[in-house]
Amino acid sequence: MKCLARTLIICEKPDAARRLADALTESKPASYRKYGLTYYELKKENDILTICPALGHLYTVGSKEEVPRRRYPVWDYVWKPIHEVEKGRERQQEWLRAIEELGREADHFINACDFDIEGSLIGYMILKYACQAEEKAGRMKYSTLTKTDLNNAYLNVSSNLDYDIVKAGMCRHEIDWLYGINFSRALTESARKHSERYTTISTGRVQGPTLNFIVEREIEVKSFKPTSYWTIEVTVDVDGTIVKAQYSKKTLETETEANHIVENVKGKSGKINDFKETKMKVSPPYPFDLTTIQTEAHRHFHTSPSQTLRILENLYLQALISYPRTSSQKLSPSIGYRTIFNGIARCPEYKNLSSELLTGATLKPVEGKKFDPAHPAIYPTGAMSKTSIEPRARKFLDLIIKRFMAVFASAALRLNQKASFIVNKEYQFYINGSRIIEQGWFKYYHPYVKPTETIIPPVEIGKEVVVKEIFAQKHFTTPPPRYNPSSLIKEMDNKEIGTKATRAGIIDTLYKRGYIVDEAIRPTLLATKVIEVLTEHCPRIIDVSFTRELEIQMNKIETGETSHRAVVTDAIRQLKIIFEKIASQEKEIGKELSEAIMESKTQSVTLKTPCPNCGASLRIIRSKRTKKRFIGCSGAIKGECRFSLPLMQFGILKILDTFCKKCGFQLVSIKSKGKRPIISCPKCYVEGLANRRES
């Protein structure tokens, strides 16, 4: 009997392993479990294939020697199993144990992780260290998890691993580690030595520039000088219908100029001297990549990017949507458009719309430019939920299904109308109308698109229009808006820093570090100081060009123009110079930073409204005796004032930047888990209690 060869195929994640196993056999592949890992076995020609998932990275960069976390700078690192470096990685430890055992049985090996740099690296590390079989391994490349693609990929496995890509990936990890760990430790330790209190002050290739966006925006907002301008607001009578009209100059610099126009136009009339109608095609939106759905969900559901990612992951695990961590705006016919539409149609609320699209001649989606080598855009699988979906996830699924339908729909058609008339010989005005003449995709994407219409009465050249009401309106220019988590993630996407899967988490980190506050994001004093220190010592780490340069170096590693070693050695050389200077200025840096931490902490508990009793500042205080929190007067320390106000004891308390309309006292908000924040006035609350007692 001929002995069958065994091949171990490593995938990036459980879902990919299952799909690959399904694709490579006509029957259902046998599945087994080992230490919590599910793998598959099937016979293919003269091979037994063992298909086994990783769980993302199972190896990472760690300190070479067991040095205290406080020590810096550190230059010596080594690739280790991730559970040896990070806490809470017991699952990865078990998986590695399982893969090691499976590797012992195998003769051949294939890296079938996602077709991108990280995928090449994840598979390589496992094959090299867990299986000790890097030279016996090949690389399988596929860009969709469909049967055809996966089978083709299996037939075209390369005979070697893609070492150049692996080296580029290792380089990225190592550079990030060297910069991130060393600067974070330098900032943290210098402040700790000064204040003798520990606060994590971190930075890195992505955190740095992201925080800098916020600090720079705040400078723009603070230094903004509003200037005034005027507009002409005018309504006219057309055949008895009153409509708005626009003056040919949208904004006027002076009040004199605006008043002059009003005076010369008031009570007069004009004749339509031009009328144009233009049809405008409004194309459907692109399929969802992660960033786009994160901003779209924020717009419609007010969910933060990280909440959105969490909800999408759940939908994905329930097999209701495709893989959400994608930056692609493209779909592929191989996902089976018709099957998906048939699936969607089983749900009554989508039945009619879905059927309409199915009766069309061809199913061709509109697509965007962004492409992801590993995954297509986010789409609904058309599967029905086996368990009940929570209402919020249900809304997300609705958004994804409707978006999916919309991208296959026809363009909408808008009719824009523009009539012009001149009053008092020289003042030109326009009447603008707009109507939807073909709904197209609007119908499918309702209520996530709300097309507006401006209906105007029929006009023709020569018709008289009478000015009814006209006045000059004063306005002020406004500063650029502060970022919110949604617009910030979009900015990171535009500048191409971080990845689709990490951006939301990095913004969460900036909040956690006490660098940024509020939904309309403002930097704290600490953030400003961190940016100051980094600007002086390493402007590179807060600049997006660091990522660009790193990408160039990585490309050069892939093409063989430079080596992984050369790039890392050069980085260490540069860092050594920087850290010598930092060491000599550690005291000053520590003083600045720890003072900023103190300031931020006091700021967060000090009210802007002074004590109504003595005029000293009011603070949120926690009683040492009762452990309860309340608003107390700072005069209490000297025994001068005993003014106090009670506060709710549970939930996250925040001092708001708004004030009570009734009494002018500063408002506070209490946010309990899973609930909307309650905004209240501490002073009116007490007075309300007093009133109730009286009555």
Added chain:
DNA sequence: GCAAGGTC
């Protein structure tokens, strides 16, 4: 108690 990257 540190990065950024992948994944549950």
